[in-house]
Amino acid sequence: MACKFCGPKLSLCGLVLSVWGIIQLTLMGVFYYIRAVALLEDLPLESETGHHTIEGFIATVEAGYTQNAYNCWIAALLYVITLVVSGHQFWMNNRSSVSM
Amino acid sequence: MGSLFRSEEMTLCQLFLQSEAAYACVSELGELGLVQFRDLNPDVNAFQRKFVNEVRRCDEMERKLRYLEKEIRRDGIPMLEIPGECPEAPQPREMIDLEATFEKLENELREVNQNAEALKRNYLELTELKHILRKTQVFFDEHEGGANTTESMTRALISDDPNRHIGHVQLGLRDKQESLEFLPCFVAGVILRERIPAFERMLWRACRGNVFLRQAEIDTPLEDPSSSDQVYKSVFIIFFQGDQLKTRVKKICEGFRATLYPCPEAPADRREMAMGVMTRIEDLNTVLGQTQDHRHRVLVAAAKNIKNWFVKVRKIKAIYHTLNLFNLDVTQKCLIAECWVPALDLETIQLALRRGTERSGSSVPPILNRMETLEDPPTYNRNNKFTSAFQNLIYAYGVATYREVNPAPYTIITFPFLFAVMFGDLGHGALMAAFGFWMCYKEKPLQAKKIDSEIWNIFFGGRYIILLMGLFSMYTGIIYNDIFSKSLNIFGSSWRTNYNESTLQSNKLLQLNPDSDDYLQTPYPFGIDPVWQLAEANKIIFMNAYKMKISIIIGVFHMLFGVSLSLWNHIYFKRRISIYVEFIPQIMFLTLLFFYMVLLMFIKWTSYGPTPGSFGSNDPEIVKTSAYCAPSILITFINMMLFKHDANTRPVCDDVMYAGQMGLQKFFVIVALMCVPVMLFGKPYFIMKEQKQRARQGHVAVEGAAENGAAAGAAAGAAAPAHAQHDEDITEVFIHQGIHTIEYVLGSVSHTASYLRLWALSLAHAQLAEVAWNMLLRKGLMSTDFQGGIFLYVVFAGWAAISVSILVLMEGLSAFLHTLRLHWVEFQSKFYAGEGYLFQPFSFEVILDSAGQSEE
Secondary structure (H helix, E strand, O other): OOOOOOOHHHHHHHHHHHHHHHHHHHHHHHHHHOOOHHHHHHOOOOOOOOOOOHHHHHHHHHHHHHHHHHHHHHHHHHHHHHHHHHHHHHHHHHHHHHHO | OOOOOOOOOEEEEEEEEEHHHHHHHHHHHHHHOOOEEOOOOOOOOHHHOOOHHHHHHHHHHHHHHHHHHHHHHHHOOOOOOOOOOOOOOOOOOHHHHHHHHHHHHHHHHHHHHHHHHHHHHHHHHHHHHHHHHHHHHHHHHOOOOOOOHHHHHHHHHHHOOOOOHHHHHHHHHHHHHHOOOOOOEEEEEEEEHHHHHHHHHHHHHHOOOOOEEEEEEOOOOEEOOOOOOEEOEEEEEEEEOOHHHHHHHHHHHHHOOOEEEOOOOOHHHHHHHHHHHHHHHHHHHHHHHHHHHHHHHHHHHHHHHHHHHHHHHHHHHHHHHHHHOOEEOOOOOEEEEEEEEEHHHHHHHHHHHHHHHHHHOOOOOOEEEEEOOOOOOOEOOOOOHHHHHHHHHHHOOOOOOOOOOOOHHHHHHHHHHHHHHHOOOHHHHHHHHHHHHHHHHOHHHHHHHOOOOHHHHHHHHOHHHHHHHHHHHHHHHHHHOOEOOEOOOOOOOOEOOOOOHHHHHHOOOOOOOOOOOOEOOOOOOOOOOHHHHHOOOOHHHHHHHHHHHHHHHHHHHHHHHHHHHHHHHHHHOOOHHHHHHHHHHHHHHHHHHHHHHHHHHHHHHHHOOOOOOOOOOOOHHHHHOOHHHOOOHHHHHHHHHHOOOOOOOOOOOOOOOOOOHHHHHHHHHHHHHHHHHHHHHHHHHHHHHHHHHHHHHHHHHHHHHHHHOOOHHHHHHHHHHHHHHHHHHHHHHHHHHHHHHHHHHHHHHHHHHHOOHHHHHHHHHHHHHHHHHHHHHHHHOOOOOOHHHHHHHHHHHHHHHHHHHHHHHHHHHHHHHHHHHHHHHHHHHHOOOOOOOEOOOOOHHHHHHHHHHHHO
């Protein structure tokens, strides 16, 4: 299991970034899921001129909200993996420096 | 218990120490670290002082210890440091023991090193010889079949790579000369690899091509014993003929620092020699190993104690340095010292002195004697780890005058707060607070680590400031409702859209009018309504109006507080006149003009707005209190200063905000302007009056003396120059007061405007955060299918990096600097003189710390 490919600094950076990413992206996912108005500007609404009816527009928005919620959670999940990997690397680095 | 409000009360003391007890007493005081000694022989140079010999011995010991430390470092032996345990300063007689120990260690080490070096040189020579034998063997053996060496050699030359030019030229020569029956000879040696080309060219030119050089690289690097560097060398062998050439070749080899080794011609001899060399190398290796072992043992033993020894020697040195500051009395029996001491700690110091006397076994107790002095005592604030960071911010501007009001306690709150006004963002504040909290939480382990990086030390020194700045920024972030430029709708917005579907569909921009049912008439409970985040058209306009007003209000209160603090200074220093002609007009000036402006803001906020129940009514009474009639505060204030009155362009509105506004404003301006001459001439006038009074009394005295007769001439002579000095003083007072007044009057205008930086930086921060979000993170949120998640993962990392580096670090630094300026210039200029000097007690802790740092 001695596969050390990150230095102490990079692994620490990965740890901090992934903790931040998990917290923020999970929360953003939740906010998208409950259709927070503040995130309306950050929705994929390509064909803005396309929908002439309110119903069509609302449907697009709803779909965008759900899609972005899932995307946020996917990214959060990827950060969980990053956390595990960099945590393992960090642990390896620490252990090797102690044993030295 | 000392307070943070003013610096400690200090007294100048005289200390009589018996010669025998002086050392122990000073050592005790050094452990205590509460006494600042004054140099009593400033005109005696360092070499004429009493204990110069001891100091020199300590220097010598320190040098030896540093040598030892260097050797220990070179061998990579860890030096033990006993945390929390610090040896006391040893007795003077222990010094001899220490000296002897260090001497012995140093000599031993030097001897070992010398031996090791000699051995290594020997070893190098042998290795080089070994390589020569091995490589030349190749040269010679290339043509094994040759009858004798020379012949085989010649053939080797002939057959050797035909591409080589030198070989060919030589060949021709040799062929011709071979018939003349000559005896080619050769030298072999070793040379640094980088010198080879030059060496070759030199040989070629100096011997006119009559020599032949073969070389081979030694693959393994060899260790240079004198510098212990790894160097690469090459073996060479040169063939030539005749004695003349031989001397020439040898000269060249010498010039290139090549080492020549004897190399027998016969293969059997060479083999024998190689065997001999190998055995000798083996022997040398064992000896070298033993030497290394010995050296290692000596160093390990030394490494256990070296930190301890350093502390001891430095303490002794510090004590003798201090003793050098003392005066010797006539009988040579006791030493006299003068020192600044915090008045509250006299008891502790007495106790320490008594301990020192007991330890030295002296019978005569030391005498600590208070002295009266006119000199300004040093400034000493007792700080803990929390307040010291803030105190250092103040000291960076100037050390407080003795017993002056210390701005540090207020800075603890105002500094993070003003910072947060500029840095208001819940997300960025949380990042900063998390970093600060981590540093405070891990305080002890981080302190023990002793990281050398300067930037880290700045951050770590200000960890409590960072934590507070982060927490306050989170608070203002909630007030501004900003988290990474997004808003949180916690309590539910107070705004509703009442437009129907067709209006919504056909308009790009629509207005929500607060003077209608769009606004619920109850504000958002905490901070700014989240709906503003979506108001792209006028969000900035609204925020600017709000933040500018807030900045001015905070600024005026901050300055008023600063001026009020000057009252405490005036009272404490018993400057009664200053209270009447400086403090009162100053505070009136600020209150009547700028605090009045703040009041106008509040009047505007409270008395103009929609009237629930009668939205959009044309009733003149309701229109008068509606937002339509709200006046501009800035225009009102400028008109007030210019005694001007603009023609009313809105006939339905009132001219004034409240009845009698015009008259009151005129009165305020006139009173404020009248304060200026009071500030300008008040103090000089009173001083002049006082002087005249004194002069009159002096006159009476002189007259009285004249009646006495004898001393008349002398007294009059003394009075006259004194008078001249007063006259000079009064012009100086006038100029000083003039500068001060102009600074204050102009300053209160410019300083008020200067607080607008709170708004400017806050705006810049909010905009930058928004740009970062829109330009980066939004790109990751614009996918319509699931691979957007992976894209978001990447984009988020970039956005996080930008957020930390630009928004938290750079913006944080700029907000920090602006906050610092607001404190140093706008706040402290109102009351803080900062003309004192720092109390620097004689303390082992400080001395050891600084010695440890300079060494690294």
